[in-house]
Amino acid sequence: MGLSLTKILYMCIISVMNIIEIKNLTKKYEKITVVDDISLSIQKGEIFGLLGPNGAGKTTTLMMLSTLLKPSSGSAVINGFDVLKNPLEVRDSIGMVFQDPSSDTVLTAYENLKLHALLYDVPMKEIDARIEKVMTLVELNGKKHDIVKKYSGGMRRRMEIARGLLHEPGIFFLDEPTIGLDPQTREHIWQYIESLSRNNGMTIILTTHYMEEAEKLCNRIAIIDHGKIIALDSPKNLIASLGGDIVVLRGADAYIDENKLSFKVQAKKLDGCLKITLKDMNKNLQELLNNAKSVEAVEVHSANLNDVFLHYTGRDIRDENGEEETDDED
Amino acid sequence: MRIKKTLKGLYAMWYREFKVFQREKSRVISSLFLPLLWFFIFGGSMGSMTTMGDNYKIFIFPGFLVMTIIFASMFNGAYIVWDKKVDFLKEVLIAPHSRSVAFFGKTLGGMTDCLLQSYILMFIGIFLKIPYTPVSFLLSMFLLFALAIGLVGMGLILGSFMDSPEGFGLISSLVVYPLFLFSGALYPLDKLPAWLKIITHIDPATYAVDGLRNVILGTSTHSFLFNLAVIACFDIFFVIAGTWAFKRMKL
Incomplete structure (x- = not known):
């Protein structure tokens, strides 16, 4: 009786507490600070996104949360366990899908999953049934006895997502889950992730540098740049915080005579164009254009997360990406 | 519960190594081909130069049993570099087991590979x-088993320090061949020049070759038990060093 009571109490505490609590987390390599004093808390059942350009420190953060990297300073508590003091319990609570494929290509998908099930102490009798369940979820059950070498990139990613789910973790880390995938597969994976959170109450933390992904999937987003959190809120609030829509004036010498405007605008010069955040687009666009000089073309769109990133950093999130595949974070 | 979990983890690691071994049959064939080549060509030709004649082939045969283990264990260790490259190592290290379980699992897998x-x-x-008796056959198997523990451990330590496949060649010329050539596999230990004698005595493979000659051929420098004891010390050292190496290994 006493035991069960403490257990219930413990579960209550866990459910009220944040499932992930990060305080002043920092990772330094000699002189370079990759993750710079990050603090945040994530609630149970949330889909939380770390959004930022490549090299911003997203992967390094996940590696520290999953105990594969030791923080230089700061702490992280996951599911009630400290990453430094109880790494085994932390690893027991999480599932992870790495950015780069991490399955053995000599083995079949089934063998890769069985290996995983054994490593995570899934009961022997349940292994086959669970493999079938997760492989059906990612629509690969028919191909589970194929050698992984024969899989396409998208199939392999889906297989690795299935593998991460095999031991039914309460917390799921996904590092760039849809990088390099075709739009159809991407859409598919988004659906899985949403249903996992909705149906299983799973807490999901994903990193991405795709705006649409972060905007569509995440309850909350932390925008990260140079290892620092520069903004943290729901995608809706982040976009709303800009307070307007975006007008892009193309032309190397494009400028706005701001003194003549009856309203205030924020204008940023960005390679060969002028990006302006404008309130009340319908009312003010005409006046804005009347006071614009040397404009070659005009583009108008409703604000998105890329504009939020630009607002906080003065840079475009896509600036540094170049090729999507080339990513060296650690 | 913890024990059962650990055993399952070890089984998982072994399961993977064994499956890979099963798929790569060419590795097994080449690992048998090389010693046989040495046995017939080197054994036959050198034997004809010595007074031992055909007996020379028999004399050097235990050396090839040791050679297969040296080769297989070092390349098994170097395989970690591949695991790092394809990121498979992350999958293993993120599992809820300590690094020592990862080391022991890999050792078990590597030993299966070598010993088969x-x-x-x-x-x-x-x-x-080869003039085996049932007893000498079993004792030889046991001695090879003991040798495999230490050598697989040593291979894994080297692998854990390596970052790129370029180190493969280095391991082969600086570790694999010296271990084999200094082991006395091809020559008797008694009449060596002093400098060579010292080196042969640091080489763990020497004691395996000598021990095997003791049980199979009845001629040796040291007794079987002495050889076994030296190999056991060597095993203990490399198991401890290996767990340490895996704990400090970075991805």
Whole structure:
């Protein structure tokens, strides 16, 4: 009786507490600070996104949360366990899908999953049934006895997502889950992730540098740049915080005579164009254009997360990406 | 519960190594081909120069049992570099097990790999007229088992320090061949020049070759038990060093 009571109490505490609590987390390599004093808390059942350009420190953060990297300073508590003091319990609570494929290509998908099930102490009798369940979820059950070498990139990613789910973790880390995938597969994976959170109450933390992904999937987003959190809120609030829509004036010498405007605008010069955040687009666009000089073309769109990133950093999130595949974070 | 979990983890690691071994049959064939080549060509030709004649081939045969283990264990260790490259190592290290479980699992897998190859060669030895007795056969198997623990551990340590496949060649010329050539596999230990004698005594493979000669041929420098004891010390050292190396290994 006493035991069960403490257990219930413990579960209550866990459910009220944040499932992930990060305080002043920092990772330094000699002189370079990759993750710079990050603090945040994530609630149970949330889909939380770390959004930022490549090299911003997203992967390094996940590696520290999953105990594969030791923080230089700061702490992280996951599911009630400290990453430094109880790494085994932390690893027991999480599932992870790495950015780069991490399955053995000599083995079949089934063998890769069985290996995983054994490593995570899934009961022997349940292994086959669970493999079938997760492989059906990612629509690969028919191909589970194929050698992984024969899989396409998208199939392999889906297989690795299935593998991460095999031991039914309460917390799921996904590092760039849809990088390099075709739009159809991407859409598919988004659906899985949403249903996992909705149906299983799973807490999901994903990193991405795709705006649409972060905007569509995440309850909350932390925008990260140079290892620092520069903004943290729901995608809706982040976009709303800009307070307007975006007008892009193309032309190397494009400028706005701001003194003549009856309203205030924020204008940023960005390679060969002028990006302006404008309130009340319908009312003010005409006046804005009347006071614009040397404009070659005009583009108008409703604000998105890329504009939020630009607002906080003065840079475009896509600036540094170049090729999507080339990513060296650690 | 913890024990059961750990055993399952070890089984998982072994399961993977064994499956890979099963798929790469060419590795097994090449691992048997090389010693046989040495046995017939080197054994036959050198034997004709010495007073031992055909007996020379028999004399150097235990060396090839050891050679298969040296080769297989070092390349098994270097395979970690591949695991790092394809990121498979992350999958293992993120599992809820300590690094020592990862090390022991890999050791078990590597040992299976090495010993299967060495035992197959031992079996082929029956057709090469190696004078086994049932007892010497079993004792030899046991000695090879003991040797495999330490050498696989040593291979894994080297692998854990390596970052790129370029180190493969280095391991082969600086570790694999010296271990084999200094082991006395090809020559008797008694009449060596002093400098060579010292080096042969640091080489753990020496004691395996000597121990095997003791049980199979009845001629040796040291007793079987002495050889076994030295190998056991060597095993203990490399198991401890290996767990340490895995704990400090970075991805």
